[in-house]
Amino acid sequence: MATVLAIALDVAESTSLAAFAQKYGKPFDLLCLSEEAPTDLGASTAISAESFEVPPADALVESLRQLCEGYDVIATSASMFGKDFGARMAGALNRPMVGDVLEIVSEDTFVRPMYAGNVLATVRVTSPRFVTSVRGTAFSTPERSGSSAKKSLAIQTELRTKRIGVSAKEGGRPDLTQAKVVVSGGRPLKDAETFERLIGGLADRLGGAAGATRAAVDSGIAANELQVGQTGKIVAPELYIAAGISGSTQHIAGMKDSKVIVAINTDPDAPIFEIADYGLVMDLFKAIPELMDKAKTS
Amino acid sequence: MKILVPIKRVPDPYARIRLNADSSAIDTTGLKFEINPFDEIAIEEAVRIKERSGSEVVVVSIGAAECEEQLRKALAIGADKAIHVETVEKFDSLGIAKVLKSVVQRESADLVIMGKQAIDDDANQAGQMLAALLDWPQATFASKVELTDSTATVTRETDTGQETLQMPIPCIITTDLRLNEPRYVALPGIIKARTKPLDKIELSDLGATAECNVEVLSMSQPAGRSSGRKVASVDELLEALRNEKGAAI
Numbered sequence: 001m002a003t004v005l006a007i008a009l010d011v012a013e014s015t016s017l018a019a020f021a022q023k024y025g026k027p028f029d030l031l032c033l034s035e036e037a038p039t040d041l042g043a044s045t046a047i048s049a050e051s052f053e054v055p056p057a058d059a060l061v062e063s064l065r066q067l068c069e070g071y072d073v074i075a076t077s078a079s080m081f082g083k084d085f086g087a088r089m090a091g092a093l094n095r096p097m098v099g100d101v102l103e104i105v106s107e108d109t110f111v112r113p114m115y116a117g118n119v120l121a122t123v124r125v126t127s128p129r130f131v132t133s134v135r136g137t138a139f140s141t142p143e144r145s146g147s148s149a150k151k152s153l154a155i156q157t158e159l160r161t162k163r164i165g166v167s168a169k170e171g172g173r174p175d176l177t178q179a180k181v182v183v184s185g186g187r188p189l190k191d192a193e194t195f196e197r198l199i200g201g202l203a204d205r206l207g208g209a210a211g212a213t214r215a216a217v218d219s220g221i222a223a224n225e226l227q228v229g230q231t232g233k234i235v236a237p238e239l240y241i242a243a244g245i246s247g248s249t250q251h252i253a254g255m256k257d258s259k260v261i262v263a264i265n266t267d268p269d270a271p272i273f274e275i276a277d278y279g280l281v282m283d284l285f286k287a288i289p290e291l292m293d294k295a296k297t298s
Numbered sequence: 299m300k301i302l303v304p305i306k307r308v309p310d311p312y313a314r315i316r317l318n319a320d321s322s323a324i325d326t327t328g329l330k331f332e333i334n335p336f337d338e339i340a341i342e343e344a345v346r347i348k349e350r351s352g353s354e355v356v357v358v359s360i361g362a363a364e365c366e367e368q369l370r371k372a373l374a375i376g377a378d379k380a381i382h383v384e385t386v387e388k389f390d391s392l393g394i395a396k397v398l399k400s401v402v403q404r405e406s407a408d409l410v411i412m413g414k415q416a417i418d419d420d421a422n423q424a425g426q427m428l429a430a431l432l433d434w435p436q437a438t439f440a441s442k443v444e445l446t447d448s449t450a451t452v453t454r455e456t457d458t459g460q461e462t463l464q465m466p467i468p469c470i471i472t473t474d475l476r477l478n479e480p481r482y483v484a485l486p487g488i489i490k491a492r493t494k495p496l497d498k499i500e501l502s503d504l505g506a507t508a509e510c511n512v513e514v515l516s517m518s519q520p521a522g523r524s525s526g527r528k529v530a531s532v533d534e535l536l537e538a539l540r541n542e543k544g545a546a547i
């Protein structure tokens with residue numbers, strides 16, 4: 001009997017949760033809610049949800065509570081989905097939760113960030129049954145082997161909460177948290193059209209995703225889901241290009257684990273340069289078109 | 299309608315965080331403390347609802363004597379009453395949610411608006427846990443809230459954009475940064491708020507206990523990324539990326 005149940009929204013979350021569960025070293029089952037559960041990630045059982053749509057958190061927790069009771073550890077992703085659902089499940093099961101796990105120290109001890117990533121805390125959970133959420137950037141490459149038993153599960157679609165609208169999913173670019181290249185822009189991008197043309201344009205040129213600061217999102221220059229940082233998305237691509245971004249702690253919290261960081265800023269003393277591998281003191285309105293021009297097409 | 303807004307006292311988000319001598323906690327010498335920014339947005343939202351439709355806004359904070367400062371500020375923003383559950387015990391988010399459940403029941407609150415995350419522990423849990431404990435619907439990471447007497451319609455931020463949920467009241471709403479821009483409160487407002495009621499109670503008055511099943515063993519500060527170097531032109535940048543980092547750019 002598996003002791004860990006990993007609950008993923010999609011295949012991308014399944015991958016990082018499997019990487020976590022493999023490191024954790026106990027038998028695990030994998031439940032994937034919106035896509036067919038992968039069977040080559042080392043799970044004992046790969047469970048796929050039958051429902052057509054993933055319901056709001058209250059109905060989802062009701063649907064899965066009994067299943068979860070059968071496992072000591074419930075692992076979710078530290079995504080908006082995982083945070084919304086996982087913490088409610090922890091409350092429903094009356095179990096403590098260790099969020100944003102970056103590292104496994106032992107079966108009950110983990111490293112997680114606090115204070116916008118300025119502190120790494122080693123925390124111990126003193127209950128044998130608990131819920132975790134896992135940072136995808138810290139657990140990314142599971143071993144692929146074997147083939148899990150397959151199961152499917154019916155999920156109740158609605159309880160009291162009704163979903164009455166969903167914003168259209170922007171197509172085309174890779175998902176911000178999965179992309180190998182992220183090009184992010186800040187406040188000086190002026191307006192949505194300029195942001196899309198320069199930041200979106202360079203991202204497309206490099207086969208990457210576009211990201212933004214809170215200042216850019218707040219002033220309507222970029223869409224909400226592009227926000228990178230303490231309270232937005234956590235990314236760790238191969239290459240992160242920050243254009244017109246000052247480098248606040250809150251922004252850095254979301255991108256400092258990127259492999260290579262490039263900063264383009266007119267202010268030579270901008271804090272972003274302290275963490276950048278390459279700093280270009282230049283007007284982004286000149287630098288980005290030139291980069292688009294000279295970069296190889298991906 | 300009675301709206302309960304739980305607030306936490308946290309370090310100023312713009313302050314530099316350092317550890318104490320034995321790395322068991324952060325060094326609080328000279329540190330300024332504020333209302334958790336997400337909770338301030340929650341207070342603002344509750345007060346706007348009150349200004350539109352005449353609700354009662356009660357704020358609550360669980361923590362040491364100093365929390366009174368943040369509760370006073372909440373009263374100055376426009377809350378009607380404050381409850382201070384005074385304790386020096388440690389809690390995890392589930393422990394906080396359990397105490398908050400008792401407060402919700404004691405106050406017969408109809409709606410709870412609270413922060414999505416406390417910017418000290420960055421847990422992002424207490425609201426969802428409270429919703430589960432009360433068996434109320436939840437709308438987390440709200441960027442827009444519309445209420446009638448019996449339903450809440452909330453636009454919330456998701457991984458891929460936004461969705462709008464409709465749910466019966468009572469429910470729990472947790473705030474995202476874009477919900478509103480909290481008003482500025484000048485000193486006279488803070489002084490005037492001194493006459494508003496601030497009840498001090500203890501955990502035992504709520505029949506609650508301190509619970510903490512996630513304990514911090516030690517803290518460290520991440521090794522800072524060493525800064526690289528400045529490049530003089532786009533050409534030099536591309537060359538460095540290609541030759542030094544092997545980037546296919």
Ligand SMILES: Cc1cc2nc3c(=O)[nH]c(=O)nc-3n(C[C@H](O)[C@H](O)[C@H](O)COP(=O)(O)OP(=O)(O)OC[C@H]3O[C@@H](n4cnc5c(N)ncnc54)[C@H](O)[C@@H]3O)c2cc1C
Nearest residue numbers: 186187188213214215229230231232244246250251266284
């Ligand atoms: C609780 C809380 C949570 C937060 N969470 C987040 C978060 O998750 N993510 C986040 O990003 N922020 C977050 N913030 C906000 C954060 O503190 C900063 O305000 C924000 O990151 C600043 O964005 P910016 O760098 O775009 O703007 P600014 O700080 O205004 O910087 C703009 C930069 O652009 C440069 N510049 C100007 N013109 C040009 C040009 N033509 N070419 C090149 N460079 C130029 C300037 O020199 C400057 O350095 C949070 C704040 C709080 C209080």
Ligand SMILES: Nc1ncnc2c1ncn2[C@@H]1O[C@H](COP(=O)(O)O)[C@@H](O)[C@H]1O
Nearest residue numbers: 304305360412413415416421422423424
């Ligand atoms: N000690 C506390 N007193 C009152 N409310 C709290 C306390 N701790 C957390 N909260 C509330 O719970 C929210 C989420 O906290 P957390 O789960 O710690 O990220 C905060 O934004 C507050 O609204």
